[in-house]
Amino acid sequence: MNILFVHQNFPGQYRQIVEWLVAQNQHRIVFLTQRRDTPQMQGLTIVRYATHHKADKESYALSRYYEDCVGAGYGAAVACRKLKEQGFTPDVILGHVGWGELTFVKQVWPQAPVLGYWEYYFLAEGGSVGFDPEYPASPDSPYIMHSRNAINYLNLSTVDLGQSPTQWQMNTYPPEFGAKSYVCHDGVRTDRLLPNPGASVKLGRVERPVTRDDEIFTYMARNMEPTRGFHTFMRALPHILEARPNARALVIGGNEVSYGKGSDAEGGYRAEMEREVGDRVDWDRVHFFGRVPFEGYQQVIQLSRCHIYLTVPFVLSWSLLESMSMQATIVASDVAPVREVIRHGENGLLVDFFQPEALAKQVSEVLARPDDFAHLGVQARADVVEKYDFLTATLKVHIEKINSLLPRAKQIAPPA
Incomplete structure (x- = not known):
């Protein structure tokens, strides 16, 4: 069977399922992406495309995002036409909707069923925009957010079946999207994301590696920014x-912005917050790692006595489920998407996003009495294994849904 994946940042949400399908050695798999630094992989053909058009700064604000998305969509379509000319016709297409890449695939292959990934419907209220009064929404935000959803609506007719990873994310969409969609997380490999009592990390200013015997607390985000509560953590x-007095903070994340507006301060949000907390922090006990390889991130979480996960109401980070799988004791922000996976006092602890002192008090209690909270990490891992493990929980759902779009002769053999 021929399978086409479409995601601008290979492999995106499709890492696990692509790996599994390649291992079956029964399908021709093509992955269409904008990413340039991805090597070819055995059993997988990676095709790179360039966006056909990007809006400039003078573009009308209400249509700028749409302009970018249809530019990406047409760039992807050009690459699809070349694949078609080379004799490739997909039996099924799986792709992310949000950047417009799927928009024109049915103009190339009208008969190919499409399973689209609904990640986020842009909300003027109830989501990330306007949640934090420190970063108020502009008067134009309701119009800009609504206009951004044009690409969601344009792809509603492209997508034969939709997927959303969490119920909260699916609920951000209007009913007509949910009517043709299912909710199931991409899944995490809990067999690889394990607790490790022997984990250690060498810190530049510390003579010996730190281990689980040390008072280590951690914070991680793709980028250190308000959407992921970096300002709350720093306060x-x-x-x-x-x-x-013996605790150390290990911080993972880049100094750019993934979501929302960037900082006006020189040096970004990190520099802004460092200046705010200033001499109230013993900086010799704060270690910024920047972005690290996945294995390094695992070691940091595995030795953490308390892991902090903060977010506004927004897309749930993979790192939360990964940290739960590694049996971390987690203190997280008490917002709706987090409450979908964290139950206060059962598999983690929840605090008010806007109360840094309450966050500090809870983290300090965990650092002081780790044994009193160790059961939370044990239950967190058990919950992730049961509900979010890729091999035993989510894979069979995804294969069943893909097969529902295919004739019996083309269907993928379900996992054993």
Whole structure:
């Protein structure tokens, strides 16, 4: 069978299922992406495309995002036409809707069924925009957010079946999207994301590697920014370090912006927050790693006595489920998407996103009495294994849904 995946940033949400399908050695799999630094993989053909058009700064604000998306969509379609000319016709197409890449695939292959990934419907209220009064929405935000959903609506007719990874994310969409969609997470490999009592990390200013015997607390985000609560974490930092004189903070994340507006301060949000907390922090006990390879990130979480996960109401990070799988004791922000997976006092702890002192108090208690909270990590892992493990929980759902779009002769053999 011929399978086409479409995602601008290979492999995106499709890492696990592509790996599994390649291992079956029964299908021709093509992955269409904008990413340039991806090597070819055995059993998988990676085709790179360039966006055909990007809006400039002078473009009308209400149509700028749409302009970018249809530019990406047409660039993807050009690449699809070349694939078609080379004799490739997909039996099924799986792709992310949000950047417009799927928009014109049915103009190339009208008969190919499409399974689209609904990640986020842009909300003027109830999502990330306007949640934090420190970063208020502009008066134009309702119009800009609504106009951005044009690409969702344009692809509603492209997508034969939709997928959303969490119920909260699916609920951001109007009913007509949910009527032709299913909710199931991409899945995480809990067999690889394990607790490791022997984990250690070498810190530049510390003579010996730190281990689980040390008072380590951690924070991780793709980028250190308000959407992922970086400002709340930084304001909690002096209180935690004061309460726990032997504690060290290990921070993973880039200094760019993935979501929302960037900082106006030189040096970005990190520099802005460092200046705010200033001399109230013992910086010798704060270690910024930047972005690290996946294995390094695992080691940091595995030795963490308390892991902090903060977010506004927004797309749930893979890192939360990964940290739960590694049996971390997690203190997280009490917002709707997090409550879908964290139950306070059962498999983690929830605090008010807007209360850095409450966050600091809770983290300090975990650092002081780790044994009293160890059961939370054990239950967190058990929950992720049961509900989100790729091999035993989510894979069979995804294969069943893909097969529902295919004639019996073309269907993928379900996992054993």
